[in-house]
Amino acid sequence: MTNITSNQLIIGNQRKLKHILDTNKIDYIDIDISDPKNINEKEFLQRTLSTLNQKMILPQIFNNDEYCCDFDGLISAVESNTLKQILKLDKN
Secondary structure, eight states, X not given: OOSOOOOHHHHHHHHHHHHHXXXXXXXXXXXXXXXXXXXXXXXXXXXXXXXXXOOOOXXXXXXXXXXXXXXXXXXXXXXXXXXXXXXXXXXX
């Protein structure tokens, strides 16, 4: 996520993401990649997305260091009732 943007779509998507996670009682850590103290996380995100040929469009969702999806993927998972699977929360 980022706390420094004037892009209303990103702001809205970040808000919706938090609402979806909160509603489903899914714990998360919000990492602001625009904060200089999170440079390692930002570089990790850039490397991971580059490897996966994904665009750097925030928000992006990870489970620990494992890429899950972008915002559109999250919405698709909600609509198809596969949220826990896409977030890799169904592992036993």
